[in-house]
Amino acid sequence: MSNDQVKKQIDQLTDKLNDYAHQYYVLDQPVVSDAEYDHLLRELNELEVKYPDLKREDSPSERVGGETLDHFSKVQHEVPMLSLSNAFDAQELHDFDRRVQQGLGHKASYSCELKIDGLAVTLKYQNGRFVQGATRGDGTTGEDITSNLKTIATIPLKLRESVTIDVRGEAFMPKSSFNRLNKAKEAKEEALFANPRNAAAGSLRQLDPKIAAKRQLDIFIYSVGQLEEKVLDSHHESLQYVSELGFKINDQAKHCENIEEVVEYCEGWLEKRANLPYEIDGIVIKVDRLEDQKRLGFTAKNPRWATAFKFPAEEVITTLRDIVLSVGRTGVVTPTAILDPVTVAGTTVQRASLHNEDIIRQQDVKIGDKLTIKKAGDVIPKVVNVLVDRRTGEEKDFHMPTECPECKSELVRIEGEVALRCVNPKCPAQIREGLIHFVSRNAMNIDGLGEAVITQLFEHELVEDVADLYRLEREELMKLERMGEKSVDNLLKAIEVTKTNSLEKLLFGLGIRFVGAKAAKTLAMNFEKMKSLQNATIEQLEAVDEIGTKMADAIATYFDKQEVQMLLEELENLGVNMIYTGPKLQATENLDTVFAGKTIVLTGSMEEMSRKEAKEKIEALGGKVTGSVTAKTDILIAGERAGSKLKKAIELEIDVWDEARLITELG
Ligand code: IVH
Numbered sequence: 001m002s003n004d005q006v007k008k009q010i011d012q013l014t015d016k017l018n019d020y021a022h023q024y025y026v027l028d029q030p031v032v033s034d035a036e037y038d039h040l041l042r043e044l045n046e047l048e049v050k051y052p053d054l055k056r057e058d059s060p061s062e063r064v065g066g067e068t069l070d071h072f073s074k075v076q077h078e079v080p081m082l083s084l085s086n087a088f089d090a091q092e093l094h095d096f097d098r099r100v101q102q103g104l105g106h107k108a109s110y111s112c113e114l115k116i117d118g119l120a121v122t123l124k125y126q127n128g129r130f131v132q133g134a135t136r137g138d139g140t141t142g143e144d145i146t147s148n149l150k151t152i153a154t155i156p157l158k159l160r161e162s163v164t165i166d167v168r169g170e171a172f173m174p175k176s177s178f179n180r181l182n183k184a185k186e187a188k189e190e191a192l193f194a195n196p197r198n199a200a201a202g203s204l205r206q207l208d209p210k211i212a213a214k215r216q217l218d219i220f221i222y223s224v225g226q227l228e229e230k231v232l233d234s235h236h237e238s239l240q241y242v243s244e245l246g247f248k249i250n251d252q253a254k255h256c257e258n259i260e261e262v263v264e265y266c267e268g269w270l271e272k273r274a275n276l277p278y279e280i281d282g283i284v285i286k287v288d289r290l291e292d293q294k295r296l297g298f299t300a301k302n303p304r305w306a307t308a309f310k311f312p313a314e315e316v317i318t319t320l321r322d323i324v325l326s327v328g329r330t331g332v333v334t335p336t337a338i339l340d341p342v343t344v345a346g347t348t349v350q351r352a353s354l355h356n357e358d359i360i361r362q363q364d365v366k367i368g369d370k371l372t373i374k375k376a377g378d379v380i381p382k383v384v385n386v387l388v389d390r391r392t393g394e395e396k397d398f399h400m401p402t403e404c405p406e407c408k409s410e411l412v413r414i415e416g417e418v419a420l421r422c423v424n425p426k427c428p429a430q431i432r433e434g435l436i437h438f439v440s441r442n443a444m445n446i447d448g449l450g451e452a453v454i455t456q457l458f459e460h461e462l463v464e465d466v467a468d469l470y471r472l473e474r475e476e477l478m479k480l481e482r483m484g485e486k487s488v489d490n491l492l493k494a495i496e497v498t499k500t501n502s503l504e505k506l507l508f509g510l511g512i513r514f515v516g517a518k519a520a521k522t523l524a525m526n527f528e529k530m531k532s533l534q535n536a537t538i539e540q541l542e543a544v545d546e547i548g549t550k551m552a553d554a555i556a557t558y559f560d561k562q563e564v565q566m567l568l569e570e571l572e573n574l575g576v577n578m579i580y581t582g583p584k585l586q587a588t589e590n591l592d593t594v595f596a597g598k599t600i601v602l603t604g605s606m607e608e609m610s611r612k613e614a615k616e617k618i619e620a621l622g623g624k625v626t627g628s629v630t631a632k633t634d635i636l637i638a639g640e641r642a643g644s645k646l647k648k649a650i651e652l653e654i655d656v657w658d659e660a661r662l663i664t665e666l667g
């Protein structure tokens with residue numbers, strides 16, 4: 001056979017086998033017998049061995065798992081992978097609908113889908129070829145798990161059109177594969193996986209792709225991340241489109257005209273979910289029109305155009321064995337229930353926070369009690385009820401201590417707070433927890449530095465504050481238990497990398513009171529440099545949207561401290577970046593219009609244009625349109641029959657325009 005003939009044969013076999021696999025795995029409509037498929041596959045494999053140069057990138061033999069990696073590289077998501085807000089009942093679904101309608105100014109229809117309980121992945125295709133697949137990670141940066149994803153039969157290696165597209169979906173392990181896997185593990189006396197989600201995640205986080213190949217994972221694609229040169233109007237159309245490209249989509253999705261239909265769909269699945277061949281933990285509801293999604297936009301964490309209806313949590317009974325105390329980063333002492341291990345919603349639970357003494361009193365919890373527990377939002381274990389009827393008389397009362405369990409200094413109850421606090425700034429527990437917070441995902445995100453290693457470093461007195469993390473030396477680390485040469489090198493590399501983090505990560509990591517990840521981002525965007533933030537007055541801080549008086553005070557107090565100033569100087573000298581490097585704030589102030597940088601409220605009815613139109617035009621000229629009149633409002637546009645907003649604006653001496661003036665200014 002000539003080379004050309006071999007190439008033609010390899011091409012034909014590859015296409016045929018891929019098509020059969022698509023019919024079998026994606027469409028669930030086999031067109032040939034297994035024997036026929038295996039026969040053709042063997043034929044192709046023999047040719048590929050003889051002519052390796054002619055093997056195609058989308059050959060089915062790519063699915064068996066390539067070479068073992070020594071680490072996963074990081075992948076920056078061009079479009080962040082956010083999580084969803086939750087709705088726990090019909091009322092909360094109606095609330096979501098109200099927010100959507102308010103945001104849009106009109107009704108919306110929804111696409112409802114099963115919320116598959118697996119792990120989110122993003123798949124990148126260039127000119128129709130699968131080039132990279134990654135985990136969600138912290139939403140901005142994930143891990144490159146391409147070789148593991150290639151082993152999933154329902155992920156096409158080549159699409160039916162030569163498009164450049166990113167799609168997102170949920171990789172999961174079907175219940176049948178999960179049961180088979182755990183049976184095999186049981187037979188080998190190996191530790192079992194707690195649930196299919198952990199099993200799927202565990203399989204895709206293996207460095208040897210041959211393991212994933214054996215695990216029979218599957219995927220449903222649920223959205224398009226990025227797509228060049230194609231205009232889609234609605235979410236349901238985009239699902240149809242990805243299905244045409246060769247992806248597997250879930251066939252239970254439904255387009256609902258209104259929220260009543262959404263509620264009906266959600267409630268219907270409460271019972272039916274048990275019969276599905278895979279696990280779901282809720283329903284995802286998405287505004288269907290893509291233009292509406294765009295207009296609703298995002299909060300820092302979630303899209304405003306989607307929410308997840310979560311199924312009510314399962315409740316189980318267990319016994320409270322003990323109550324232990326822990327001291328958090330801010331000195332708050334929290335009591336934790338130690339429980340007889342029980343399985344709830346798929347995982348084993350042995351601890352649950354009891355929050356504070358008031359809650360212990362209110363719930364009348366005694367050591368030895370039988371309790372019902374559930375997982376709030378299916379994640380955090382929570383005590384629901386004490387089964388007082390089942391008391392034997394042996395149960396013991398619990399009292400909070402008067403001294404810090406770690407440093408023995410006296411605990412205080414700050415007025416207006418329920419928590420007991422250790423106020424000793426040198427308390428080792430607070431320092432350790434502060435370090436754990438500093439290295440955590442949303443903060444500096446130092447890979448391989450979790451609670452256990454921090455505790456080890458702290459106990460060996462290698463770190464006392466966050467700056468010490470950047471002074472760690474190889475020789476010292478090598479002396480620690482369970483620290484090989486490779487893990488030390490990886491750790492040092494991981495620490496080094498975080499020196500270039502954008503400012504918000506450091507800012508959040510410092511653990512300033514009331515400054516969460518979102519506020520840290522807002523501050524970093526607005527002030528850009530740590531120095532500018534350090535020098536900012538309370539007024540300058542408060543002038544930033546979303547920064548209230550309480551937070552502004554806390555920030556100013558924090559930066560006033562001499563030890564903070566010293567710490568920041570040390571960090572800077574150690575090479576830690578102090579500048580914001582993320583996307584710039586839209587410089588609307590620089591637009592040369594009367595609306596630029598102004599906060600504007602629209603009220604009353606307009607004749608010439610709708611409020612929605614007015615809002616769009618003002619925003620295009622750099623103005624910001626908000627809903628209520630406050631001291632931060634610059635202009636109130638009052639249409640006919642304007643009411644309380646107009647009154648308030650007059651009281652606050654805010655500039656008031658009528659519709660005619662607005663039209664003139666809009667040009
Ligand atoms: S849409 C902007 N659709 O649920 C987020 N998510 O909190 C858009 N999930 O980890 C997500 N099934 O991986 C969407 N049909 C579905 C889903 C789904 C499962 C997961 C997703 C993410 C979490 C959302």
